[in-house]
Amino acid sequence: MVKFDVWRAVLVGIFLVACMALAGTASATESRPQNDGSILPIPLTTNVDPDRAALGEKLFNDPRLSRGDVFACATCHQLDQGGDDGLARAVTNKGHADIFNTPTVFNSVYNFRQNWAGPFRTLEEQAIGAFTNPRHGNTTPAAAVRKLQRIPEYQIAFKAVYPTDGLTVDNLLNALAVYQKSLITPNAPFDQFPRGDSAAISADEKMGFELFRDHGCISCHLGRNVGGGMFQKVGVHLQYFTDRKTTQADLGRYTATGKEEDKHVFRVPSLRNVEVTAPYFHDGSISTLESAVTTMGKIQLGIDLSSDDVALIVKFLKTLTGEFRGRSLAAGK
Template sequence: MTIRSMMLAAGGLLIATLMTGACPAESMAAEGKTVLTKPQMEKFSKVSDIVLDKCMACHSRDYDLPFYAKIPGIKSIIEKDFRDGLRAMDLNAELVDAARDKPVSEATLAKMEWVILNETMPPAKFTAVHWGSRVSNEDEKVILDWVKETRAAHYATGLASPAHANEPLQPLPDKLPVDAAKAALGEKLFSDKRLSGDNTLSCASCHAYDKAGTDNSRFSEGIRGQFGDINAPTAFNAVFNVKQFWNGRAADLQEQAGGPPMNPIEMGSKDWHEIIAKLANDAEFTAAFKAVFGDGWTGDNITNAIAEYEKTLITPNSRFDKWLKGDDSAITKAEQEGYERFKQYRCSSCHVGKSVGGQSFEYMDLKKDYFADRGSPLGSDEGLKGFTGKGEDLHRFKVPNLRNVELTAPYMHDGTVATLDEAVRIMGVYLSGMDIPQGDRDLIVGFLRTLTGEWNGKRVGGTPVEK
C-alpha cells in the first residue's frame, strides 16, 4: 500500500473511529476509567483532515519515500527524519489503532498541543521544501480547541479551578469507588508473607508505605536473596496507569498482582495451590474471605482483592493539587515557574494526567543513545519489546508517574539515578533533546517536590497533615 493510499485509509479511520475524541461528557468508573458518550463528529473531522494533510506522511509506518530521496546524500537524511518522526509519534498507532474504541490518549493530546504551542511541527527544513505543509493559524486553533474539549470530556477530574482546567496535569480525586469488604481483604493480603514461597516477603516488602510505595533500592531483593534487573515502581496511584509494569505486560492491577508471587526471583511461589494451602490453614481469615468470595480461595479471588485494595493507594491533596484547585498560595512563585519550565522542556508531553505519568510508552533513547552512554546492558533494557516481541518497541518504557517523586529514588527503569536533578538532566538530554541549564533544573525539581500528597491522614512519607 502506498503512503497516499495509507493516508486516505487512515484519514477515513480517523474520521470514522476517532470522533470520540471530542465527547462532551464522561463518567469515571471504579477503576478510574472513562465511559464514552456521544461524540462531536464535525470537530474531529476537521482535526483529522489537518492531520492527514500535514502530519501523517512523516508519522506513519510503511511510507513511500519521495522521489528525491534517491539523490545521493539526501536519502540518509530523509530516512533518519522519517525514523525519528515515527519514534516521536506514530499517528497510525496513536490516533487510529489505539483509539478505535476509546478516546485519544492524554499523552497524544499533550504531544499535539506542545508542538502546536511551540511551533515545532512541521520542522523548518521540511517546510522549506514542502511549502504547503505549514500549519495555518486556523488549523492551530482547531487542533488546540479539540485538545481542550477532549481533555475536558475524558480526562478532567472536575476538581481544577477554571483557570487551570485545561492544564495537562489534573488534580487527583480524594478517592475512588471501591468494594470496602474486598479492599479490606486485599489490604491483609498485600502485607501477607505467605504469598511468597518461603514466607519471607509480601507485596509491601517492595512497595513500602513509608517509602512512597517503593523500597528505595536499585533492584528489589527477592526470595533467597535474589535480585532482578529492574527498579520496582511505586504502588501508589498505580490504578491510574494505562498498563502495569515498565514493559506493560499486565493489563490492569489484578493481572499485575498475580505476577510477583509466581516470579521465581521475586516471591518464588510454585503456584496458587501452594499459597492457598497456607492461607486455608488460617480459619479466621478463611471465614472472612468466604464471606466476600463465596467460592473461597482462588488465585483470581486473591488478586481481585489485592487489586481492589490498591485502588485505595492514591495520594491526593498535594500542594500542587491545591494550586490546581484554585489556591494560589499553595505553591511559591518559584515553584510555579518550575511548572512552566516542566511544560517548556516537554516533560508534560509524557508526564500527564492525574498521576503525572503512566499513560504512554516512550523511547528512553529518543534523542540520544542512553544505553550506549550508560553501558552495562541489562535484560530489562528491552522495555516494551520484551512483552510485544516487536522490534519497534525496543527501549520503550511505560512513563513512570511522578506523584511523590521526591520520595521514590532511585530513578529510571535501571535504578541508576540517585537525585531528581540528575533525573531531570537525563530526561532533557535523552527524551526532550534539550540540555536543561542548572537554574531551570532547580526550578523543575522545586516543582516536582510539590507533588507529594497525602495518604491515611498523613503526608506521604509519614509527616502528619497540618489541620
C-alpha cells in the same frame, strides 16, 4: 407559523448552550491558571468496597503469600516509604539482585499498564506476575490459595467478604487489586492549587511547572498520574544504552513483544510522589531528582537544562507529593 417558532426556539437553545459552554471554559481556566488541564487532580476519595480492601490489605502485608514465607508484597512496597523499598533494584526472595527498580504501588490504578515495560493491563494480571516472579519466590496464586486454605482465619474472612465462593484464586487477586485501588494520594499541593488554594504553590514552583510544560516534559508525563499513560522510547534524542552494558531489563517492551521497534521502550512512569521514590529509572541507576531531570532533558528532549532550570523543575515535582490517609508522604521521609 408553528414550525417557525420551533426553529426559533431551537436556535435560541443552541445559542444559550454555546454561551454556557464558553462560560464554563472561561471559569475552568480562571480557576487553574497555571495548569492547562494536562495534569488532572487525584480525587479526594475512592469508592472501592471497604471490606474487600481490608482483606486485600491483610494479604498485601502477609509474607505467607510468598514461597517460604519470606516476602510480603509490603516488604518491597512500603507505604511509609513512598510505596517502594528505597533500593536501586529489588532483592529477590532468594536474596539475589533483581534487574528492576521497585516502582511505587501508590496510584498504580491510574497507570494504563503495570510494570516498567508495561506487560500487564490490570492489577489482577500484575499480581499473577508478582506471584510467579522469582522476586516473590516463583510461586503461583493457586499455590498461595492452597497455603491460605490451611489458615482458618482466611477461610472465614474470604467467606464473609465473598459469600458465593470464598477463598479462590480470583477472589485473592480481586482483594489484592481492590486494596491497591484504594492506595491513592490526593491533596498534593499541585492538586490543591486548582481547587482554589492559591497559596499552595510558590512562585518558584509555578515557574518550575511552566518550564516542565514549555520544554515538553508534559508531552509524556501528563494525565492523572503525570505519566503512566503511554509507551515511549528511553533515548528519543540521544542513544542512552549504546555505551552501557545492557541487561534484560533495558530491553523494555521488546521482552513482551519481540519487536525490534520496542527495544528500550518503557511505559512512561508516573511522577506523582517522585520526591519520595528515589532511586530512579527502571534500573535504579539515577540517584537524585536533579540528575533524573537533567538526563531526561538530554535524552528525551535533546536539551541541556541549566542548573537553575533543573532546580525549578525539581521544586515543581515536589508539589506532586500527595497524602495517604491524611498524612503527606513526605512526612515519613
